[in-house]
Amino acid sequence: MSAAGRNAARRISVFDLVVEGILQVAIDGITYVSHEDPAWRGETHYMAMVDLTPFDLPGMLEQLWLREVNGEGVYEICCIPFYAYGVALGDVIEKGGSGSVDRVIEKSGRRVLRVLFSEPRPADDSRLALRRAVDSAGLLSEWNGDRHVAIDVPDESAMQPVYDSVRNEIERMTAFWEWGDSRVYSSK
Numbered sequence: 001m002s003a004a005g006r007n008a009a010r011r012i013s014v015f016d017l018v019v020e021g022i023l024q025v026a027i028d029g030i031t032y033v034s035h036e037d038p039a040w041r042g043e044t045h046y047m048a049m050v051d052l053t054p055f056d057l058p059g060m061l062e063q064l065w066l067r068e069v070n071g072e073g074v075y076e077i078c079c080i081p082f083y084a085y086g087v088a089l090g091d092v093i094e095k096g097g098s099g100s101v102d103r104v105i106e107k108s109g110r111r112v113l114r115v116l117f118s119e120p121r122p123a124d125d126s127r128l129a130l131r132r133a134v135d136s137a138g139l140l141s142e143w144n145g146d147r148h149v150a151i152d153v154p155d156e157s158a159m160q161p162v163y164d165s166v167r168n169e170i171e172r173m174t175a176f177w178e179w180g181d182s183r184v185y186s187s188k
């Protein structure tokens with residue numbers, strides 16, 4: 001097939017979720033998840049892809065922001081992962097020749113708490129309360145749209161107000177949470 005034919009055959013679509021502020025793009029059946037505003041944004045950054053298939057999300061890739069640690073393919077993660085398990089802000093990883101995260105070299109000791117808010121939203125929507133609790137605790141967070149948040153947890157002792165802010169919704173199953181380290185990182 002010619003280059004023109006391949007380009008014509010490539011299907012690109014942006015999910016309806018873009019309306020909510022989520023920038024997830026599907027190209028040729030692969031969904032790419034990016035970070036609009038990484039927690040540790042700096043002047044010079046690198047990117048790496050994480051294949052989410054080992055985490056039961058086939059056909060999805062998450063783009064992580066990185067800061068170079070040395071010139072030999074070693075980087076520090078500068079964003080809070082939305083979907084990839086077993087990695088967190090500040091973890092040191094090795095990036096492979098294909099531009100993907102090959103392995104975790106050193107853990108930062110941080111954790112990721114993820115909360116997903118379902119639709120339709122209840123009258124006592126707790127998203128604003130969660131934002132306030134995160135800010136009051138001095139925690140970093142990244143939102144993927146207005147329903148999915150990844151929260152950096154450097155110390156679990158400050159988490160009680162964060163849990164309390166969404167407890168009612170979790171009990172009613174209008175919000176769901178998980179720890180990002182509930183599974184080990186795998187590139188295969």
